[in-house]
Amino acid sequence: MKTDYIFAVLLFFPLLVIQTTIVPLIAINGIIPDLIIILLVFYTLKLGQLHGTILGFIYGLLFDLITGGLLGSSMLSKTITGFVTGYFYNENKKDIYLKSLSFSLIVLLGSTVDSFILSFFSTTDLNISITTFFIEQGILPGIYTTVFSIIVIVFYPRRMID
Amino acid sequence: MFRLFSRLWSSFKEYIVLVVLVIVSFFSLSINQKPEIKNIRAIAFGSFAAVTSIVSDLINITKIKSENKQLREVNANLMLQVNRLREYGLQNEELKNLLKIKDSLNYPLIPASIVSKSFSKVQGSITLNAGIKDGVKPGMPVINDQGLIGIVYNASRDYSIARTLRNFDLKITVKDQRSRIDGIMKWNGENLVIVNVPKTYDVEPGDRIITSDLSSIVPVPLPVGIVTGLSNIKTGIFNEVKVKPFVDFVRVENVFILGIVGSKQINNLELNFYNRNEN
Numbered sequence: 001m002k003t004d005y006i007f008a009v010l011l012f013f014p015l016l017v018i019q020t021t022i023v024p025l026i027a028i029n030g031i032i033p034d035l036i037i038i039l040l041v042f043y044t045l046k047l048g049q050l051h052g053t054i055l056g057f058i059y060g061l062l063f064d065l066i067t068g069g070l071l072g073s074s075m076l077s078k079t080i081t082g083f084v085t086g087y088f089y090n091e092n093k094k095d096i097y098l099k100s101l102s103f104s105l106i107v108l109l110g111s112t113v114d115s116f117i118l119s120f121f122s123t124t125d126l127n128i129s130i131t132t133f134f135i136e137q138g139i140l141p142g143i144y145t146t147v148f149s150i151i152v153i154v155f156y157p158r159r160m161i162d
Numbered sequence: 163m164f165r166l167f168s169r170l171w172s173s174f175k176e177y178i179v180l181v182v183l184v185i186v187s188f189f190s191l192s193i194n195q196k197p198e199i200k201n202i203r204a205i206a207f208g209s210f211a212a213v214t215s216i217v218s219d220l221i222n223i224t225k226i227k228s229e230n231k232q233l234r235e236v237n238a239n240l241m242l243q244v245n246r247l248r249e250y251g252l253q254n255e256e257l258k259n260l261l262k263i264k265d266s267l268n269y270p271l272i273p274a275s276i277v278s279k280s281f282s283k284v285q286g287s288i289t290l291n292a293g294i295k296d297g298v299k300p301g302m303p304v305i306n307d308q309g310l311i312g313i314v315y316n317a318s319r320d321y322s323i324a325r326t327l328r329n330f331d332l333k334i335t336v337k338d339q340r341s342r343i344d345g346i347m348k349w350n351g352e353n354l355v356i357v358n359v360p361k362t363y364d365v366e367p368g369d370r371i372i373t374s375d376l377s378s379i380v381p382v383p384l385p386v387g388i389v390t391g392l393s394n395i396k397t398g399i400f401n402e403v404k405v406k407p408f409v410d411f412v413r414v415e416n417v418f419i420l421g422i423v424g425s426k427q428i429n430n431l432e433l434n435f436y437n438r439n440e441n
């Protein structure tokens with residue numbers, strides 16, 4: 001468990017490098033996938049809700065410090081994301097969630113929650129409706145992140161999950 | 163008590179941790195502007211940026227070639243633009259100077275631009291974009307802010323041709339402004355020279371030459387040039403005075419045509435007087 005935790009934190013840094021250098025190149029209308037969320041959801045389903053919540057907090061703290069964003073914004077959004085996705089943790093259903101498309105659906109939920117909460121800290125147009133706001137700022141980034149999570153599921157070595 | 167806390171913890175630890183972390187997150191939002199936080203962020207950001215810059219450089223290598231081509235094209239366009247702006251700037255300066263003359267002279271001034279130049283060794287002439295419809299007549303002097311350029315030789319409806327001072331066919335009576343000595347200035351193919359100036363006359367290098375009031379072509383005093391030297395001809399009693407014109411004939415573009423011509427009445431009177439005396 002401890003090694004998993006340490007590995008989860010260490011894996012964050014190279015993923016953040018990719019997130020900040022390569023991922024912006026594949027942006028669509030300013031929307032980019034969030035690889036950190038995929039990592040968070042993966043370890044939450046693997047380690048549990050409590051660990052997922054704390055991991056989300058750590059990821060958010062490091063993300064805000066390193067990328068220069070509003071300190072506390074990613075902390076809050078990823079903490080809540082880790083908590084929400086932790087509801088899907090089940091000791092007996094790890095295989096089902098981590099090796100199937102259920103993982104992508106959980107990533108969609110987590111990413112939507114994360115993007116939605118994070119968007120409240122950016123400049124928002126108060127004239128648009130909440131539905132439009134939710135779709136633009138929550139659903140669309142979530143869908144793009146979900147597409148990437150499918151790639152992870154397809155190519156991830158099965159023995160690592162065990 | 164401890165047991166109560168232990169039971170609460172085991173039942174609600176996820177929620178307790180969530181609440182604590184959310185509170186910490188909100189607290190962090192409020193301390194964003196503190197100098198200590200800024201310092202920590204600067205260190206974290208700086209260290210991470212060193213790594214990402216290496217990765218960025220590797221990615222950018224692939225884009226460099228196409229970017230290079232694009233930048234070269236942009237560079238070429240910018241060079242043309244800068245050149246054009248420089249031209250406008252110089253033109254602006256020239257026009258401003260011309261406006262000063264317009265304000266200082268009381269004679270009618272017809273503005274014109276040089277549309278073409280023809281500078282051979284002996285027949286320098288310029289074509290101006292002002293003609294009869296603008297009031298231009300043959301015989302009118304052409305000037306700019308530096309001095310006399312030439313005399314209008316011929317005019318059509320919209321254009322006119324002027325002989326410049328560097329034209330073999332144009333001879334003008336000029337005066338040394340200092341010593342008030344008159345002479346005939348002409349172009350000898352290489353220099354402007356005042357010919358047949360007696361060696362005893364007081365003309366020195368550096369003297370300012372203007373058009374003479376004796377001239378029948380240019381009835382008003384206009385700057386012409388500056389004496390650069392005297393060709394001391396050993397035989398004979400005359401000197402040849404070399405004059406460097408004030409006007410740069412190669413660079414001049416915008417001019418004024420002085421809307422006056424020498425009085426025909428005076429010319430006829432003088433001609434009749436001389437003819438009568440000869441007879």
